[in-house]
Amino acid sequence: MKILLILFSCVMIIVSCQNSHTNPNNVTIIRDTIFITDTVQKEVEKPAGGLNMTPIVPERDTVKAMVLKKEALQLLINKGNLLNAQYKIEESIMYNNKDVDSWYIYGNISQEMNKYEDALFAYKHAIELDPTHIDAIMKCAIVAGKTGDEFSACVYLHQACNLGDQKACEGVRKFCND
Structure with a gap:
């Protein structure tokens, strides 16, 4: 059963x-x-x-995932069709959902499209996979700030500061009242 x-x-x-x-x-x-x-x-x-x-789990096509990730990143960098970039990075994640960079790129694309909830979801997933991913942590702080969640923004700034990011430490001093 x-x-x-x-x-x-x-x-x-x-x-x-x-x-x-x-x-x-x-x-x-x-x-x-x-x-x-x-x-x-x-x-x-x-x-x-x-x-x-032995688990029967379909293998992930990492080469295909890398190609799609690269295409999505190019669209994002060149300010191309963000819906197409989103589609490509989602497909890349379907092939390899353990790739930190794909989740980070997905967050960037979502943030660029003002889809802050989706961006935060993607950045948090990147942090789950790599707790020291300072860029994803800083992006969480930025998105939290843009959505008015100052407390969470400060939590992320503290986290990045503790990992050695000087800009995050400046942000803590400037915006977070301890």
Whole structure:
């Protein structure tokens, strides 16, 4: 029964992924898909009935992910079509959701599009993967500040300052009342 549930979840993920490509504005699909993928992968990795089973997880096409990431970054840098950049980076993340740079780029694209909630989600995910990613931490501070969440902005500034970012330390002195 457990295996059928996992297989059904995998099919739903594939359908979600295919649907997300038809609507690049639907950011929640990528979040839900990644959450479901991680959950299903954890379920598959659990031994069933005491048996030591090898997980059956589709391999990620890292080369394809790198190409898409590069294309998305070029669009962002050149102020190109941000929807296309968003689509490419989402697809890159689908191939490799453990790539810190892809999440950071996704955050930058979202921030450039004034989608602050999505940007914050992406930056936080980058920080989860690499807690010392000062640029992502600083971007969280900036986005939190832009959305009026001064407390969170100061928390992120303190975090970046503790990692040695001098601009963050200046921001703490200037904006955060300790």
